[in-house]
Amino acid sequence: MAKQMIGVNRLASDVELENLNLIDLLSERHIATRKITEQAWDKESSIQISNSEWIIMAHIYKQQPTIASVTKNLNITRQATHKFIKNLAAKGLVEVQNVENNKKEKCIRLTTLGGICHEKHEVLKERLESQIANKIGTDQLEVLKDILKAEWEI
DSSP: OHHHHHTSOOOSOHHHHHTOOHHHHHHHHHHHHHHHHHHHHHHHOSOOOOHHHHHHHHHHTTOOOBHHHHHHHHTOOHHHHHHHHHHHHHTTSEEEEEETTEEEEEEEEEOHHHHHHHHHHHHHHHHHHHHHHHHHOHHHHHHHHHHHHSOOOO
């Protein structure tokens, strides 16, 4: 499976990538890697989970944030956050509960199934990262990660 993952979808040829600026290169690689992990997930599970839903699941993994904090921290509209959470709850991946001593606030947490799905998805992303390291070299991958983690002051 690991060897199949990296070649699943190439969005742009090397020549096309060569002509792109930094912003477009980051975008192309982001789209490609998300697509590859999405296709790998779809091969392993019948549960359809959108990228936005994955982001919410990662944010709440082993936590119980309020829906308001999810909206704020992920920079998603309140309406969209509620829609994604409703979809996740319908799939049995999250539970919404009242916050103690607060009738307005609701908190969200992953169900057991949601936690299992999140952990399997993390394994798929680790496999892809390993494939990238094999292709570009572990040192180069670490440099790339350090650059992306650095404060760019922009």
